[in-house]
Amino acid sequence: MKTTIIEVGKFVGQEVTIGAWVANKRSSGKIAFLQLRDGTGFIQGVVVKAEVEEAIFQQAKSITQETSIYVSGIVREDERSPFGYELGVTEIKVISESVDYPITPKEHGTEFLMDHRHLWLRSKRQHAVMKIRNEIIRATYEFFNKEGFVKVDPPILTGSAPEGTSELFHTKYFDEDAYLSQSGQLYMEAAAMALGKVFSFGPTFRAEKSKTRRHLIEFWMIEPEMAFYEFEDNLNVQEAYVSYIVQSVLKNCSLELNTLGRDISKLEQIKAPFPRITYDDAITFLHEKGFTEIQWGDDFGAPHETAIAENYDKPVFITHYPTSLKPFYMQPDADREEVVLCADLIAPEGYGEIIGGSERIHDMELLKQRLDQHNLDSDAYKWYLELREYGSVPHSGFGLGLERTVAWISGVEHVRETIPFPRLLNRLYP
Ligand code: 4AD
Numbered sequence: 441m442k443t444t445i446i447e448v449g450k451f452v453g454q455e456v457t458i459g460a461w462v463a464n465k466r467s468s469g470k471i472a473f474l475q476l477r478d479g480t481g482f483i484q485g486v487v488v489k490a491e492v493e494e495a496i497f498q499q500a501k502s503i504t505q506e507t508s509i510y511v512s513g514i515v516r517e518d519e520r521s522p523f524g525y526e527l528g529v530t531e532i533k534v535i536s537e538s539v540d541y542p543i544t545p546k547e548h549g550t551e552f553l554m555d556h557r558h559l560w561l562r563s564k565r566q567h568a569v570m571k572i573r574n575e576i577i578r579a580t581y582e583f584f585n586k587e588g589f590v591k592v593d594p595p596i597l598t599g600s601a602p603e604g605t606s607e608l609f610h611t612k613y614f615d616e617d618a619y620l621s622q623s624g625q626l627y628m629e630a631a632a633m634a635l636g637k638v639f640s641f642g643p644t645f646r647a648e649k650s651k652t653r654r655h656l657i658e659f660w661m662i663e664p665e666m667a668f669y670e671f672e673d674n675l676n677v678q679e680a681y682v683s684y685i686v687q688s689v690l691k692n693c694s695l696e697l698n699t700l701g702r703d704i705s706k707l708e709q710i711k712a713p714f715p716r717i718t719y720d721d722a723i724t725f726l727h728e729k730g731f732t733e734i735q736w737g738d739d740f741g742a743p744h745e746t747a748i749a750e751n752y753d754k755p756v757f758i759t760h761y762p763t764s765l766k767p768f769y770m771q772p773d774a775d776r777e778e779v780v781l782c783a784d785l786i787a788p789e790g791y792g793e794i795i796g797g798s799e800r801i802h803d804m805e806l807l808k809q810r811l812d813q814h815n816l817d818s819d820a821y822k823w824y825l826e827l828r829e830y831g832s833v834p835h836s837g838f839g840l841g842l843e844r845t846v847a848w849i850s851g852v853e854h855v856r857e858t859i860p861f862p863r864l865l866n867r868l869y870p
């Protein structure tokens with residue numbers, strides 16, 4: 441019976457054939473252990489000299505790492521392995537040999553692994569991270585569909601700069617200037633006026649000269665936008681959504697979390713509601729913690745965010761930032777013009793900001809003023825202003841950075857391991 445590793449549990453005691461690669465090998469005079477992988481999972485193949493033809497045992501002993509094979513064997517339950525099964529190998533057919541595979545079981549430096557990202561993806565650890573990424577995406581579609589949102593795809597090539605003009609990737613669009621999208625938000629606002637509750641999922645680009653464990657040049661964002669939702673309503677959606685994806689990963693990726701050595705007890709606590717703290721109170725708190733240099737009006741750096749997050753065992757919303765720190769489209773607080781109705785969601789354990797969101801300005805005159813103050817050319821935003829001309833309504837939305845979220849849930853230190861082919865400050869290869 442031809443099957444895959446993930447499905448062997450259905451065939452205990454029977455002989456199966458699996459297309460696989462030899463991820464690793466260990467052998468003695470009497471027994472050889474083949475660590476097999478087929479994309480669906482990992483299983484140990486056991487070749488016992490006394491139980492197979494001599495030629496098969498010799499083949500198992502000499503087989504090289506990443507050789508592709510059809511392997512046949514009897515499926516056995518194995519309580520010692522987290523996967524629960526092993527394969528008593530009866531036959532090996534080599535499909536294609538692999539000679540001098542560069543990534544050996546010994547330790548390699550990060551740059552070496554990044555240069556071999558196309559192969560590094562095959563490792564058990566990277567496999568686990570990609571499966572968790574996939575589960576977060578799956579749960580995202582499930583959550584928003586259940587909640588009545590419509591998936592809308594904003595364009596990648598745009599003429600606008602929602603998140604400020606300093607980090608734009610410029611390109612020519614025939615004779616016009618164009619930019620790679622920093623955020624689909626402005627288009628999602630238009631979509632919310634047509635469809636009510638919408639969400640997008642797509643690549644976004646920031647020409648940021650940042651070289652940190654949280655920054656990618658190309659990253660993927662989930663951007664919901666809701667008509668008639670005000671500031672509080674927005675936070676309620678965010679905490680329900682984030683809880684949902686964490687609980688989905690716990691339910692469906694226990695093997696992967698185990699492979700990564702993730703402390704599950706920290707994730708089990710991630711359930712709505714999440715704590716909320718104003719920017720003002722965060723500044724006071726930081727002063728008490730000894731960050732005396734930070735002043736009202738300054739943005740938080742990674743150490744500040746980490747200090748605030750350490751206070752909680754759930755993600756924390758920091759709300760009501762100074763207007764001067766945030767993009768042009770955010771709705772000011774009615775009682776305090778100097779702060780906006782926004783929130784950043786800061787993940788626990790030092791993973792930093794995973795969501796930025798706000799209520800949007802729905803008054804035409806105020807929005808025009810803001811565009812002027814930010815030196816944005818109102819011609820490029822004519823369509824965006826028109827959303828305020830024809831039946832404007834309060835509305836809110838947010839953007840969740842997928843890679844930072846994968847890093848946090850997986851417990852992986854750096855975002856470079858959370859996307860198949862990371863685009864970093866000094867890396868476009870492979
Ligand atoms: O806070 P940001 O810049 O917000 C927006 O783009 C809004 N227009 C979203 C919206 O309201 N629809 O980005 C949102 C999130 C951040 O919280 C972070 O998780 C992620 O996107 N992000 C990055 N992730 C990796 N590398 C970068 N360079 C990132 N910049 C932002």
Ligand code: MG
Pocket residue numbers: 784793795796
């Ligand atoms: Mg932000």
